[in-house]
Amino acid sequence: MKIILNLFTVLLLIPSVVRAQVDHIGAQATLPDHPRILLLKGEEDAIKRTIGADKAWAKLHGIILAECDALMEVPPIERIQIGRRLLGKSREGLRRLFFLSYGWRMTRQENYLRRAEKELLAISAFSDWNPSHFLDVGEMTMAVALGYDWLYDGLPESSRTAIKTAILKKGIEPSLDPKYNSWLRTTNNWNQVCNAGMVYGALAIFEDQPELGKKIVNRALESVVISMAEYSPDGAYPEGYSYWGYGTSFNVMLISALEKAFGKDFGLSAQPGFLKTAGYMENMTGPSGLPFNYSDAGSGVGLEPAMFWFAARQKDPSLLWVERSHLLNDEAQQLIKNRLLPATMLWSAGVSTAAMKEPKALMWTGGGKTPVAMMRSSWTDPAAVYVGFKGGSPSASHAHMDVGSFIMEADEVRWAMDFGMQDYESLESKKVDLWNKNQNSQRWQVFRYNNFVHNTLTINNAMQVVNGQAPITAVSKTPAFMNAVTDMTELYAESVQKAVRGIALVDKSYVVVRDELENKAAPTTVRWTMLTPTDVKILGNNKAELTKDGKKLVLEVREPANVVLKTWTTESPNEYDAPNPGTVRVGFEIPVAASAKTALTVLLIPQKAEKLGKKAVEPLAKWPK
Structure with a gap:
């Protein structure tokens, strides 16, 4: 009873x-x-x-x-x-x-x-x-x-x-x-x-x-x-x-x-x-x-x-x-x-x-709420070139302001990296409002969570728009020019008419990152950033040499021609942020005139690809699809 x-x-x-739900099980009760x-x-x-x-x-x-x-x-x-x-x-x-x-x-x-x-x-x-x-x-x-x-x-x-x-x-x-x-x-x-x-x-x-x-x-x-x-x-x-x-x-x-x-x-x-x-x-x-x-x-x-x-x-x-x-x-x-x-x-x-044999395809792409593209030169070579690239939105579950970000490996070194998450309890215990995703919430002040420290663009020193969405709009699995393109315009809608990024793995040897921007009727300052766990040596206005574990990679800015490469620290002023030893941000800032169009083209060249002839980088509209 x-x-x-x-x-x-x-x-x-x-x-x-x-x-009121449907009875999926039906008569089966044992x-x-x-x-x-x-x-x-x-x-x-x-x-x-x-x-x-x-x-x-x-x-x-x-x-x-x-x-x-x-x-x-x-x-x-x-x-x-x-x-x-x-x-x-x-x-x-x-x-x-x-x-x-x-x-x-x-x-x-x-x-x-x-x-x-x-x-x-x-x-x-x-x-x-x-x-x-x-x-x-x-x-x-x-x-x-x-x-x-x-x-x-x-x-x-x-x-x-x-x-x-x-x-x-x-x-x-x-x-x-x-x-x-x-x-x-x-x-x-x-x-x-x-x-x-x-x-x-x-x-x-x-x-x-x-x-x-x-x-x-x-x-x-x-x-x-x-x-x-x-x-x-x-x-x-x-x-x-x-x-x-x-x-x-x-x-x-x-x-x-x-x-x-x-x-x-x-x-x-x-x-x-x-x-x-x-x-x-x-x-x-x-x-x-x-x-x-x-x-x-x-x-x-x-x-x-x-x-x-x-x-x-x-x-x-x-x-x-x-x-x-x-x-x-x-x-x-x-x-x-x-x-x-x-x-x-x-x-x-x-x-x-x-x-358990290696896969045949060297590139994988997926759409949806957080679209991604991953491409590599080989599945069996530990020194292979590998790129991961994402679109999406900061509003997605567990997302950061990392839209347009990428990671890159070659010669068994991760040259372009992402910090990933910080332990939740370390932030919650210090009363950080971690799960509020409003545009001006404290979540985006956490150092590892905003666009300033990700491998993407920052325009006018502003945060990405939380509710913006960046789809992957074009993809090519052509072995000589694997690439993906994402339209990030909504993430920077307050400043630009257009912001599109494409990333390509060229001849399975080196990587191209190209951004095409079109301003609204006001000037902007655009920052291009890459987070790296390497030693960075600026070689000139448009070149930097990254070294780690005896390996080398050259970061070369093809356009605009008059950039000045620089580095930024990864130390945070916030006492609640986790330390980030052994890392640095490298990149550049440029002014863009009101209503102007501009392109940023950066090559990431592993040491074994330095002597290869580099193809001219076409506008994104001409990239293979």
């Missing part, structure tokens, strides 16, 4: 919009027995065959088990909140429980089961999972649901009761409260992560709460497509590299779990651009192994388990060229930081490292 009353109370909390999430009973055998057939997979399996052994003497996590987040604890809980549960499924070693049970009970006893920052609840619910489901047969009834009660009370029920569930309507990674966590919770306790479980799954199917629309049309993920690794990974965790439980994904993987996003992610890594880290991205890289799901789904092992390097070369201490690492084993589909 008590269970019925509790269920009735929960159903009353469900908003009418959820009750699921496979436990384990039912991601890996059904008996499917361990396929993973064991993969391990036996390839040393790289055997090594990764061994690394996961070694970390399970290391966790034996580590006490369970405690509920310690930092600022507004419990997220670090949620993520560590997911990492431990995924590893230990995998260890139990694959070996049946009792110590893995008992250690995981201890973790599950400790987390279940927390006062709450911090619903005011619901990502924390999303990840913690996934962690506990996965452990409960995978360890179900080995858990005593008392532990099962405590764990499934926590999933319901601290995971699912808070998601029904409008005070905590605004993520249901967002277009960013919160939608993907939180919906995935809630579905895992619903699947784990489905036999106890079948009607509630169906409602949670149906709700997720209606909600997650809002965020998945961001991949359209080509797979470029608006939030950039790091958040692709977050939002997309949890989106794949959701789809994979649905497929196992229901035998279908209800059309999620067919959402426009979603399967194409694997190409985006692969191309976002340069020959150095570093990412194109625009917007709120870090510089850290690592194995991406979701890429194995995409490669298996598309039957294209070439999508794993970057992952192959991580699989073969990353140290165990780096690999075990990834809380979803065991999913790599689940999604391996038996692919051998020998089958």
